[in-house]
Amino acid sequence: MNEVLIEGRNGVTAVGAEVPSNARAEGLTKDQQLNLYYFMKLNREVEAAMERLFKQNKIVGGLYASLGQEAISVGTASALSPGDWVAPMIRNIGALLTRGVPPRDIFTQHMARYTSPTKGKDGTSHFGDLKGRHIVSPISMLGDLIPVMAGVGIGARYLGQKIVTMTWIGDGGSSTGAFHEGLMFAAMHHAPMVLIVENNQWAYSTPVNRQTGVRDLADRAQGYGIEGVIVDGNDIREVYRVTKAAVDRARSGGGPVLIEAKTMRMRGHAQHDSADYVPKEMLAYWKERDPLPRYEKYLTESGLWDARKKAEIDARIERLVREDREFAENSPFPPPGLAEEGVYCDGCHTIEAEWKRDKGQLALAGGYPAVHQVQDYGEIRIKVAASAPAVTPAVAAAVTARAEDLELSEEMMAAVPNGKVPTAEETALRVPFGRGPKDKAFRDEQAAKTYSRGGSGKTYHQNKPSQPPSKLPPKVFTKPFTKPFTKPFNKPVHQQQGASFQKGPNQKPGNAPRKNFVKHPAGKPGRT
Amino acid sequence: MAQVTMLEAIRQAMFEEMERDPAVVAVGEDIGVYGGAFKVTEGLLAKFGPERVMDAPIAETGIVGAACGMSFLGLRPVVEMQFIDFIACCFNQVTNFVAKSHYLWGAPVPMVIRGPSGGGVHGGPFHSANPEMYFVHTPGLKVVYPSTAYDAKGLLKSAIRDNNPVLFFEHKYLYRRIKEELPAEDYTVPIGKAIVRREGSDLTILTYAALTHTVLEAADELAKEGIEAEVVDLRTLLPLDRETILTSVKKTNRLLVVHEDTRTGGIAGEIAAIVCEEAFDDLDAPIARVTALDTPVPYSPPLEERFLPQRSDVVAAARKLAKY
Numbered sequence: 001m002n003e004v005l006i007e008g009r010n011g012v013t014a015v016g017a018e019v020p021s022n023a024r025a026e027g028l029t030k031d032q033q034l035n036l037y038y039f040m041k042l043n044r045e046v047e048a049a050m051e052r053l054f055k056q057n058k059i060v061g062g063l064y065a066s067l068g069q070e071a072i073s074v075g076t077a078s079a080l081s082p083g084d085w086v087a088p089m090i091r092n093i094g095a096l097l098t099r100g101v102p103p104r105d106i107f108t109q110h111m112a113r114y115t116s117p118t119k120g121k122d123g124t125s126h127f128g129d130l131k132g133r134h135i136v137s138p139i140s141m142l143g144d145l146i147p148v149m150a151g152v153g154i155g156a157r158y159l160g161q162k163i164v165t166m167t168w169i170g171d172g173g174s175s176t177g178a179f180h181e182g183l184m185f186a187a188m189h190h191a192p193m194v195l196i197v198e199n200n201q202w203a204y205s206t207p208v209n210r211q212t213g214v215r216d217l218a219d220r221a222q223g224y225g226i227e228g229v230i231v232d233g234n235d236i237r238e239v240y241r242v243t244k245a246a247v248d249r250a251r252s253g254g255g256p257v258l259i260e261a262k263t264m265r266m267r268g269h270a271q272h273d274s275a276d277y278v279p280k281e282m283l284a285y286w287k288e289r290d291p292l293p294r295y296e297k298y299l300t301e302s303g304l305w306d307a308r309k310k311a312e313i314d315a316r317i318e319r320l321v322r323e324d325r326e327f328a329e330n331s332p333f334p335p336p337g338l339a340e341e342g343v344y345c346d347g348c349h350t351i352e353a354e355w356k357r358d359k360g361q362l363a364l365a366g367g368y369p370a371v372h373q374v375q376d377y378g379e380i381r382i383k384v385a386a387s388a389p390a391v392t393p394a395v396a397a398a399v400t401a402r403a404e405d406l407e408l409s410e411e412m413m414a415a416v417p418n419g420k421v422p423t424a425e426e427t428a429l430r431v432p433f434g435r436g437p438k439d440k441a442f443r444d445e446q447a448a449k450t451y452s453r454g455g456s457g458k459t460y461h462q463n464k465p466s467q468p469p470s471k472l473p474p475k476v477f478t479k480p481f482t483k484p485f486t487k488p489f490n491k492p493v494h495q496q497q498g499a500s501f502q503k504g505p506n507q508k509p510g511n512a513p514r515k516n517f518v519k520h521p522a523g524k525p526g527r528t
Numbered sequence: 529m530a531q532v533t534m535l536e537a538i539r540q541a542m543f544e545e546m547e548r549d550p551a552v553v554a555v556g557e558d559i560g561v562y563g564g565a566f567k568v569t570e571g572l573l574a575k576f577g578p579e580r581v582m583d584a585p586i587a588e589t590g591i592v593g594a595a596c597g598m599s600f601l602g603l604r605p606v607v608e609m610q611f612i613d614f615i616a617c618c619f620n621q622v623t624n625f626v627a628k629s630h631y632l633w634g635a636p637v638p639m640v641i642r643g644p645s646g647g648g649v650h651g652g653p654f655h656s657a658n659p660e661m662y663f664v665h666t667p668g669l670k671v672v673y674p675s676t677a678y679d680a681k682g683l684l685k686s687a688i689r690d691n692n693p694v695l696f697f698e699h700k701y702l703y704r705r706i707k708e709e710l711p712a713e714d715y716t717v718p719i720g721k722a723i724v725r726r727e728g729s730d731l732t733i734l735t736y737a738a739l740t741h742t743v744l745e746a747a748d749e750l751a752k753e754g755i756e757a758e759v760v761d762l763r764t765l766l767p768l769d770r771e772t773i774l775t776s777v778k779k780t781n782r783l784l785v786v787h788e789d790t791r792t793g794g795i796a797g798e799i800a801a802i803v804c805e806e807a808f809d810d811l812d813a814p815i816a817r818v819t820a821l822d823t824p825v826p827y828s829p830p831l832e833e834r835f836l837p838q839r840s841d842v843v844a845a846a847r848k849l850a851k852y
Binding site: 151 | 550551553560561563571573574575576577578579580582584585587588589590591592593594595596597598599600601602603604620621624625628629630631632633634635636638667668670691692
């Protein structure tokens with residue numbers, strides 16, 4: 001991995017992928033820069049409106065805020081092209097808005113209305129748009145979207161589509177097995193996927209250091225052989241720049257990139273959670289780094305807008321949020337019968353792949369060699385930085401210690417400081433033969449066995465030892481267990497004296513249990 | 529026409545579907561170069577190339593998740609579980625993500641998860657399971673479990689062409705033990721349709737998969753005693769073919785359900801409930817069942833033979849039921 005230091009803008013230093021030189025120059029037009037503000041502000045206003053709706057008891061289920069994290073959702077999603085695929089998580093309303101989802105969809109979803117994208121079948125931001133905006137719906141089980149988006153990327157490549165897939169996960173979700181399997185799958189297939197790890201410091205009530213042994217979640221990328229980058233998640237310009245570079249890289253076949261965006265969850269896990277476990281100073285620290293005022297300051301200082309322009313955008317947002325909220329509030333709940341519909345696709349969807357390559361090419365395919373190309377023989381390579389002028393004593397000691405861990409031979413250890421790698425022949429293991437399928441005695445033994453299935457009456461040979469297998473005398477219980485129960489059982493409540501329970505209509509004295517099955521004399525169906 | 533094994537029939541279905549539709553791709557552990565642990569996918573890589581026949585790392589959640597992603601693009605992935613027991617590793621992905629997508633947000637997932645299942649080959653507790661009922665309990669999935677080479681080929685083709693996620697169980701005991709001639713032309717067997725394997729008037733025996741053959745043998749034995757059993761092979765467990773089940777029960781008035789799955793929570797319980805709801809007045813005897821024990825699948829042959837329902841068990845239960 002080419003590790004370079006990327007100078008951070010606000011005191012955060014990003015370590016990781018080499019960003020292509022044109023990425024810094026990747027300029028956004030004035031309108032695009034104002035769009036970043038528009039969607040961040042819209043994100044915040046939609047959530048503020050929902051918080052009010054929640055307090056009015058109009059949100060049916062939970063409400064999860066992304067307050068303070070808007071720069072990540074908006075900045076990352078803005079780096080994508082319209083044909084790309086996204087799978088936002090619950091705190092990525094900003095990404096949904098940026099992809100063109102109207103606020104009304106978000107309001108109606110939370111309010112469980114018939115007009116919502118899922119027609120009330122699911123809440124929160126659990127909805128997608130397969131054909132139009134290429135949005136995959138999340139589920140509550142964290143990490144599941146990562147293998148899915150790896151698969152979208154792999155499948156798209158097969159179809160000849162030059163797309164990038166993007167999904168998000170939190171610091172908490174990065175602990176799941178699906179995170180690992182998905183990222184590993186994406187890495188192995190070199191999938192065009194960008195994974196945004198939003199490190200908002202808290203998984204519900206658990207801080208990052210109680211979740212994992214690494215400080216920076218971007219370090220995990222190394223374990224998968226992919227690029228990992230850290231970015232200040234509260235600086236939308238940085239988020240956009242780093243993500244754009246990652247997206248370009250993934251699109252051009254550079255493989256997946258993991259971007260860890262450092263940020264802070266400024267609310268509890270959900271509305272019900274007052275988050276008293278978060279130190280006040282920590283909240284104050286991040287409040288100072290609120291992404292919205294920071295970007296507003298930049299826009300003002302750069303002369304990209306004035307007070308009038310800002311007021312104009314804010315008014316547009318205010319109107320949109322009000323109209324869509326009213327639309328949602330006036331929307332009906334779904335008809336109960338809808339609960340029974342849509343479990344299966346019975347021809348309601350046309351499933352057709354969008355080919356961007358010649359299908360005829362595939363039909364002609366054939367004659368692939370069914371062999372694996374191996375990279376090497378798996379010999380042990382001691383990693384010594386190529387740029388290091390010489391092996392310093394400290395490095396040599398570390399290498400030796402490592403070699404001892406691996407129980408290397410003396411010759412191999414001697415070879416280490418020179419960086420000499422043992423050849424495959426030198427390190428080949430000898431596998432002893434015997435007792436395998438080629439062992440005749442073993443085969444004969446197997447053939448002699450007459451196990452069968454089918455209850456055919458065949459008996460298994462049981463070893464009947466001439467003497468009991470155990471020398472212990474058989475246990476004989478000679479003394480009967482006679483200790484009586486001294487404490488009488490309490491009668492059930494309704495049988496106790498003075499109980500006022502009435503017998504139910506089916507417990508009349510004459511209502512004896514009836515015989516369930518009576519054989520019909522003529523063997524005809526029916527019960528007498 | 530040469531006779532082919534059930535394994536060969538499944539391979540033929542894969543080949544023919546991949547030839548017919550370039551949207552069909554295969555993903556699984558060791559399915560490419562090696563041709564699959566049971567060699568079901570042998571030759572697929574050489575024919576269709578590594579883009580369509582993907583050797584996967586040992587990551588069932590990764591595999592099923594990725595296949596689901598591919599299906600969102602209109603592809604039709606066929607996932608192989610090296611042994612169906614390992615589907616437990618991706619239970620969440622299958623039951624929460626794949627199964628619910630269409631209901632919740634209108635995203636069909638046209639994928640197949642297939643793999644060798646069942647006991648009788650001394651595979652031990654983690655290579656012999658019949659985990660179908662976890663998935664029969666999951667709305668949104670379809671569960672198929674064929675018993676013949678003809679059905680295996682026809683049902684797999686139907687599963688690949690289906691717009692829903694289909695779990696396709698292949699009883700490994702049958703892989704190379706049964707053979708039959710298959711039609712040369714393209715054919716499918718519909719999902720959700722049971723079949724009457726043997727006509728009879730005295731009782732109905734419902735079963736599926738490898739036990740279909742055991743039950744047919746038992747029926748022959750019963751016939752010698754003058755008991756004519758009607759044998760129905762369910763073939764699909766979800767959705768269940770209620771019509772065929774009820775028609776047969778109304779004809780014979782006695783029902784025995786036989787399955788290799790464990791007893792508690794097995795399909796027999798569900799079928800008994802359906803028959804009680806829909807055809808109680810047609811019954812002349814209580815519904816009986818012969819199932820595996822409520823234990824893990826034990827390894828040693830005598831233990832496994834005790835665990836699995838045997839022909840003699842079926843004969844005894846049927847005899848008792850017929851005389852009731």
